[in-house]
Amino acid sequence: MAAAIGRSLDIYYRDTARTARMDLLHRAFIPPGARVFDIGAHVGDRTGSFLRLGASVVALEPQPHVFRALRLIHGRHPDAVLLPIAAGAAQGAIALHLNTRNPTVATVASDFIAAAAGAAGWSDEVWDRSITVPVTTLDTLIARYGIPDFVKIDVEGHEPAVLQGLGTALPALSFEFTTIQRSAAHACIERLSVLGQYEYNLSLGEEHRLRHDAWLGPREICAVMEALPDAANSGDVYARRV
Numbered sequence: 423m424a425a426a427i428g429r430s431l432d433i434y435y436r437d438t439a440r441t442a443r444m445d446l447l448h449r450a451f452i453p454p455g456a457r458v459f460d461i462g463a464h465v466g467d468r469t470g471s472f473l474r475l476g477a478s479v480v481a482l483e484p485q486p487h488v489f490r491a492l493r494l495i496h497g498r499h500p501d502a503v504l505l506p507i508a509a510g511a512a513q514g515a516i517a518l519h520l521n522t523r524n525p526t527v528a529t530v531a532s533d534f535i536a537a538a539a540g541a542a543g544w545s546d547e548v549w550d551r552s553i554t555v556p557v558t559t560l561d562t563l564i565a566r567y568g569i570p571d572f573v574k575i576d577v578e579g580h581e582p583a584v585l586q587g588l589g590t591a592l593p594a595l596s597f598e599f600t601t602i603q604r605s606a607a608h609a610c611i612e613r614l615s616v617l618g619q620y621e622y623n624l625s626l627g628e629e630h631r632l633r634h635d636a637w638l639g640p641r642e643i644c645a646v647m648e649a650l651p652d653a654a655n656s657g658d659v660y661a662r663r664v
Contacts (some may be wrong), residue, residue, distance in 0.1 A: 426525050427465065427491050434467035443630035444471045448572075451594045451662070452477050456571035459563060461509045461584055462598075464526060466492045468574055473499055480567050484508040484518055484555040485528050503567070509577070510557040511586035519549040527578050530555075534579025537603040543655060544602065559587030572596075576658075582609035591618030594662040601652045607659060608647075611640050619664040626650075626657035637662070 435441075444467070452458060454476030460469045463481035465488060472479045478501040483489045489506040496502045508516060508530060516530045527547060529535065538544040560573065573595040575581050581597040591614075599607035614620050622643035623632040638646065643659065 426523055427488060431465055431491070434465055440628055440630065441467075441471070444468070445474060447625065447630045447632070448472065448475055451572045451660070453571070457568055459560070459567075459570045459573040461560075461573060462576040462578075463492055463504075464488055464576070466496050468576075469496055469502065472572075472574075473501060477501070477571075479503070480505065480563060480570075482507055482509055482558075485520065485525055486553075488525050488528075505558075507556045507558050508580075509560060509563075509575075509584045509587060510580065511559070511583045512557070513559055513562060514557050515554050516557050517552045518555045520551040520553065521547055521549050522551060523548065529578035529580060531577075531579035531583075531606075534600075534603055534606075537579070537600075541602045542652060560584065561587055561589050564590070574658075579603050579606050582606055582613060585610055585613040588613075588617065591620075591663055594660070596658045596660045598656060598658055599647060600656045601650055601654050604647055608644055610659070611644055614661055615640050620661040621664055623660045624657060625660065626654055629657075632660065 448471050452472060452475045456477040458472045458477045458479045460479055460481040463469050463483040469479050469481045480503045482505050483492050484507055493504055497504060518528060518530050520528050535549055538547055571593050573592055575584050575597040577584060597610050621637035623634050623637050625632055
């Protein structure tokens with residue numbers, strides 16, 4: 423696990439060009455003094471971006487070993503609140519499936535693991551351990567810390583459940599999608615459409631740039647995701663309230 427976390431640190435912190443792209447993209451959503459929730463913070467590269475832009479950040483990471491790394495990196499920052507918990511549709515506890523060779527894909531979503539089985543590019547991934555972790559909701563976080571200006575959600579197929587724990591429209595957010603489980607992204611769009619009127623854009627992989635000059639409606643972004651080749655693998659959908 424220590425070696426795997428070390429690889430994550432290399433990937434997410436040594437590429438200065440990637441960091442610059444990420445900060446530039448986030449600046450469009452996060453003015454100085456903003457409040458941000460980082461759901462699925464991992465080793466905190468996005469948390470670091472939000473903090474550099476002058477935001478206060480509430481970051482959730484339920485993997486114990488990864489949380490220790492997150493705390494070492496950002497634990498002393500006065501504007502960072504770090505919580506070793508997961509987010510979901512309701513408060514309680516849930517089984518977290520760990521991939522000890524690749525902790526970036528730990529998940530509580532069994533459907534995500536099933537979708538990865540046999541999929542191109544995922545054949546080497548093995549979820550070899552499970553632990554029970556506490557769960558909170560976005561609504562609970564809002565009640566304690568206030569309404570966020572931006573929420574980033576990256577929880578490996580569990581994104582729809584996280585949004586089920588939200589009962590009010592937010593100014594802006596992002597959620598991860600994968601081409602092995604496009605239905606999860608569609609469920610996120612459906613949930614956001616219940617909460618309010620949103621428009622959408624897309625960033626693939628580690629590009630950290632929006633691919634569309636004009637923002638898209640719910641049906642348009644769903645069509646775009648369906649048309650992507652499987653090799654696109656993953657990305658982030660950005661949503662802003664109209």
